[in-house]
Amino acid sequence: MTAEDTPPSRAGTVIVGAGCVGCSAAYHLTDLGREDVVVVDQGPLFETGGSTSHAPGLVFQTAGNELMTRMAAYTRELYADLDGFRTCGGIEVAYSPERWAYLKRKRERGMAYGIEGGELLSPEAVAERVPQIDESVIRGGYYVPTDGKAHAVDVSATMAERASERGAEFYGHTTVTDVEVEDGAVRAVVTDRGRVAADEVLVATNIWGPLFGDMVGVDVPLVPCAHQYLVSDELDTLAGATREIEQPILRHQDYSLYFRQHGERYGVGSYNHAPLLVDPEDILAPEEAPEMPSIREFTAEHFYENTHPDHDRSAHDAARELVPALGDCEFTSRINGMFSFTPDGMPILGETEEVDGLWWALAIWVTQSGGAGEVVAEWMERGVPRLAGERVDVTGAHVDRFQPHAGARSYVRDRGGQQYREVYQLVHPREQPRGQRGLRRSPYHPHQRELGAEFYDSGGWESAQWYEANEALGPEYDVPDRSGWLGRGWSPAHGIEHRAVRDRVGLYDLTSFTVIEVTGDGARDYLQGLLSNDVDVSPGRVRYTTMLNEAGGVLADLTVSRLADDRFLLLTGGGASGTEQGRWIRERAPDDGSVTVVDRTSGYCGLGVWGPNARATLGPVTEADLSNDAFPFFSVQETYVGSVPVTMLRVSYVGELGWELYAPMEYGAGLWETVWAAGEDHGVLAMGDAALNSMSMEKGFRLWGSDLTPEYDPYEAGLGFAVDLDTDFVGKDALLAARDRGIDRKLAPMTLGDPGAVVDAGRPITDGEETLGYAARADYGYTIDAGIVYGYLPAAYAEPGRSVEIRYEGERYGATVRDEPLFDPDREKLLR
Structure with missing residues (x-):
C-alpha cells in the first residue's frame, strides 16, 4: 500500500475512491482472487475528504427494504470482524402516536428481514439506556442491541491493508481528470500523475459521481446534499463516560435528528432543515477546501431556526426538548457535511450499459458500505450480485432502473431534494x-x-x-x-x-x-x-x-x-x-x-x-x-x-x-x-x-x-x-x-383466518417465535373473500394445510397454507 508513488501504467481493475465503499470493493475483489487492483483517490489515504471522512458512522440495520437491511447487517458483521465497529445498540424513539405505530411496524420488518433481538421499549426503558433524555416526551423506542457505530476511516484503512496483502495498490493525492472510452468500452483513467490503462473501472466517489458521468457522457442521477452535525462540549450527564462503554446510538425521527456519544460529549445530526443541495461542480478540490471537500461552513440559521417545510420547530428546540442538557451547552464542532441522494433514495450499483467495463457504486452510506462493496465485487467477478454467498435482488439499486427523464438536472434536484426532506418522515x-x-x-x-x-x-x-x-x-x-x-x-x-x-x-x-x-x-x-x-x-x-x-x-x-x-x-x-x-x-x-x-x-x-x-x-x-x-x-x-x-x-x-x-x-x-x-x-x-x-x-x-x-x-x-x-x-x-440439491424453500399462498382481515407485505411469517419468512406480497381476495399472503417458506411448511402466523401491527394473524390457484383451479374462466 502506498500513498505517494506514481500509479502503474496498467491495471486490470481501477477503483476511483478510497472511502469505505471503494475499500470494501477492493477488499472483496482481492478476496475473490483478483490481484491486479489499483485504487486511487484525490485526497490523502484514508481520510480522503469524502463523506466517509466526516460520517458519524451510525449503523441502524433495519431499513425500508430487504436489500438495504441485508447490506447493513453484513456491514456490521464485516466491520466487527475487522475491529472497526463498536456494538452499542441503537434506539429509535417515538414522539408521536403515529411514530410509535410506525416503530411497531419497523420491528416487524426487522424480524422479517433477519434482524434478531429487536424489541420495543417503554419510555422508562429507553431512559435506562440513554439517561440524559427526557422520557416524558416520548412514547417508547425500537431497540436493536446489535446496532452500533462504524469507525469508517479506520476500517477503510484496515480493508485496504488486507487488500494490499493480496496484491492491491492504493494511491492517494491522485486526481482522475478523465476516463477514456473507445469503441463503447472503458480503456483507461487519466490522472494528474499519469494514465492507467484498465479493463474495468469502478467509480466509488459518491458526491462526485455526476462529474464522472460527464466524462463519459452518461447521466448519473445523484445530487449532493448537506446536512448538519454538531458535537457538544462536555455534558454533566455524561461525566465519567468513556469511549469503551458507550450508550446506544439514538434517532429522533419525528424531528429528523440523530444522536451519538463521543465520550463525555454528545453529537447531534440534523436533517431538520430545508434541503441544502450542492452542484457537484461546486465542490472544492482537496487543496482548496478549508477542512475537507465534503464539509461546508456551518449555517446556524438551519439549526436554530425552523426551515424544514414539514416541521413545527427548529432542530435545536427539538434536540434540547429530548436531551435537555443540550439547551445550555456549547457546541465545539459544527459542520454542514455532504452526502448524496438519488431520485428514489436508493444507491446506484452496476455496470453502465453505454460503456462496457464501467461500474458504479454510489449514493451509499456508511451503514451499507461493507455490504455494497461485497455485492458489486461479486457482480464484477462472478457476473451475479451476491451477499454473504446468496443471490440478492439489486433491481431497486441497479444503475439501469432510471428512465431517460432521470438525467434532467431539474428532475434530479427536485426528487433528490424530496428524498432528503423525507429521509426520516412517515411516508x-x-x-x-x-x-x-x-x-x-x-x-x-x-x-x-x-x-x-x-x-x-x-x-x-x-x-x-x-x-x-x-x-x-x-x-x-x-x-x-x-x-x-x-x-x-x-x-x-x-x-x-x-x-x-x-x-x-x-x-x-x-x-x-x-x-x-x-x-x-x-x-x-x-x-x-x-x-x-x-x-x-x-x-x-x-x-x-x-x-x-x-x-x-x-x-x-x-x-x-x-x-x-x-x-x-x-x-x-x-x-x-x-x-x-x-x-x-x-x-x-x-x-x-x-x-x-x-x-x-x-x-x-x-x-x-x-x-x-x-x-x-x-x-x-x-x-x-x-x-x-x-x-x-x-x-x-x-x-x-x-x-x-x-x-x-x-x-x-x-x-x-x-x-x-x-x-x-x-x-x-x-x-x-x-x-x-x-x-x-x-x-x-x-x-x-x-x-x-x-x-x-x-x-x-x-x-x-x-x-x-x-x-x-x-x-x-x-x-x-x-x-x-x-x-x-x-x-x-x-x-x-x-434440482439435485432439492428445494429447501418454496413460494406458497396463505389465507388469513380472521374474516375481512388484510395485512401488508414485508411482515414476518412465524411459527411461534420462529421466523419462517416474510410476506412477499399481500392483499385481499375479494372473490374468495379472504386475506391472501404469498411468501417463501421452508419446504416443510409450504405444504397445504400447515398453520402459520403473520405478525401485523403488533397482532398475530392465523393463516393456513393453501393449494394454488385459490381461484378457478380448473381454468374454466380462462378457457370459456
Whole structure:
C-alpha cells in the first residue's frame, strides 16, 4: 500500500475512491482472487475528504427494504470482524402516536428481514439506556442491541491493508481528470500523475459521481446534499463516560435528528432543515477546501431556526426538548457535511450499459458500505450480485432502473431534494411525489382522468390505481372496509373493480409494459438459448417463460409471441424492471447480424380487455374470429379492432377470459374509444393496478419485484412448468444443481383466518417465535373473500394445510397454507 508513488501504467481493475465503499470493493475483489487492483483517490489515504471522512458512522440495520437491511447487517458483521465497529445498540424513539405505530411496524420488518433481538421499549426503558433524555416526551423506542457505530476511516484503512496483502495498490493525492472510452468500452483513467490503462473501472466517489458521468457522457442521477452535525462540549450527564462503554446510538425521527456519544460529549445530526443541495461542480478540490471537500461552513440559521417545510420547530428546540442538557451547552464542532441522494433514495450499483467495463457504486452510506462493496465485487467477478454467498435482488439499486427523464438536472434536484426532506418522515407507500409528474402518459390518459383515476408515478408513467367513478357500483359490490395504516389512501373502488371485472368486462392500461421485438434468421436459436422454456412453437402461439441469470435466479417472467418464423414479440413488466430486462436481452444478442432486437415500448400502447363479457365486447369490432377453436388460449393474431391495427394475444393476468391488445401509440385513443363503446352494453368499466394485483394473487400469477426476484430460482417460485431442460439456456447448469440439491424453500399462498382481515407485505411469517419468512406480497381476495399472503417458506411448511402466523401491527394473524390457484383451479374462466 502506498500513498505517494506514481500509479502503474496498467491495471486490470481501477477503483476511483478510497472511502469505505471503494475499500470494501477492493477488499472483496482481492478476496475473490483478483490481484491486479489499483485504487486511487484525490485526497490523502484514508481520510480522503469524502463523506466517509466526516460520517458519524451510525449503523441502524433495519431499513425500508430487504436489500438495504441485508447490506447493513453484513456491514456490521464485516466491520466487527475487522475491529472497526463498536456494538452499542441503537434506539429509535417515538414522539408521536403515529411514530410509535410506525416503530411497531419497523420491528416487524426487522424480524422479517433477519434482524434478531429487536424489541420495543417503554419510555422508562429507553431512559435506562440513554439517561440524559427526557422520557416524558416520548412514547417508547425500537431497540436493536446489535446496532452500533462504524469507525469508517479506520476500517477503510484496515480493508485496504488486507487488500494490499493480496496484491492491491492504493494511491492517494491522485486526481482522475478523465476516463477514456473507445469503441463503447472503458480503456483507461487519466490522472494528474499519469494514465492507467484498465479493463474495468469502478467509480466509488459518491458526491462526485455526476462529474464522472460527464466524462463519459452518461447521466448519473445523484445530487449532493448537506446536512448538519454538531458535537457538544462536555455534558454533566455524561461525566465519567468513556469511549469503551458507550450508550446506544439514538434517532429522533419525528424531528429528523440523530444522536451519538463521543465520550463525555454528545453529537447531534440534523436533517431538520430545508434541503441544502450542492452542484457537484461546486465542490472544492482537496487543496482548496478549508477542512475537507465534503464539509461546508456551518449555517446556524438551519439549526436554530425552523426551515424544514414539514416541521413545527427548529432542530435545536427539538434536540434540547429530548436531551435537555443540550439547551445550555456549547457546541465545539459544527459542520454542514455532504452526502448524496438519488431520485428514489436508493444507491446506484452496476455496470453502465453505454460503456462496457464501467461500474458504479454510489449514493451509499456508511451503514451499507461493507455490504455494497461485497455485492458489486461479486457482480464484477462472478457476473451475479451476491451477499454473504446468496443471490440478492439489486433491481431497486441497479444503475439501469432510471428512465431517460432521470438525467434532467431539474428532475434530479427536485426528487433528490424530496428524498432528503423525507429521509426520516412517515411516508406512506401510497403517498405520491408532487413534483415532476405527468412526464409519461398513455393515450388513454384523458379518458382515465375523466373517470377519476387515482394516478401513481411509476417510472414517470401516470399509472391508474383505481377509478373514483367505480365507487358508484358500491351498492352492487359490497367490499370489506380498510382502516388504520392500510386504509390510508385506499378506496373501496379497488375491491369493486376486482369483483365487477369477474362479472363484466374491464379495460386495463398496459401501455407502460415493455414491448421488445426480436427478428432475424437467428432469432429462434437466440431466444432458445436465452429463455428457460421452449419457445420454438408454431407461429401464432404464445409461450410463458422465465429469463435467468447464470446462477439460476429469475430476472424476468415474460410472454413470447411467435408472429412468424423469424419474428417474436416479448412482453414483460414496465418501469425499472423492464429497462433492466431489455438491456439483458439486447446485450446477449449475437452481433453477426442474424438477430435484431428493438424496444418498441415507446411506440406501442397496450389495452387489457378481461372478464366474462370480453368476447361479447370485442367480437363485433374485431375482424378475427374469437371463438375458442379459432383463437385458443395462449395464441396471438395480428388483426384489426375497428380500424386500429393490433397485435392481439389471448392471455389474461386476472384469470378471466380476455385478450391483450397492442397497437401503435397514435392509435391508442381510438382503440380505447372503440372498445369502450362496444362494451357499454356489457357493463364495461376501467380497472386499475390495485384490482390487477389482487385478482392475479387469487389466480396464483406471479408479480415481478415482489414474489418473483433474482433471489429465487423457478423451482422455488413454483414456475418449474416454465423450464424445459431439453433446451440449453442461460442458468441451466445452476438449475440442474439446484434440482439435485432439492428445494429447501418454496413460494406458497396463505389465507388469513380472521374474516375481512388484510395485512401488508414485508411482515414476518412465524411459527411461534420462529421466523419462517416474510410476506412477499399481500392483499385481499375479494372473490374468495379472504386475506391472501404469498411468501417463501421452508419446504416443510409450504405444504397445504400447515398453520402459520403473520405478525401485523403488533397482532398475530392465523393463516393456513393453501393449494394454488385459490381461484378457478380448473381454468374454466380462462378457457370459456
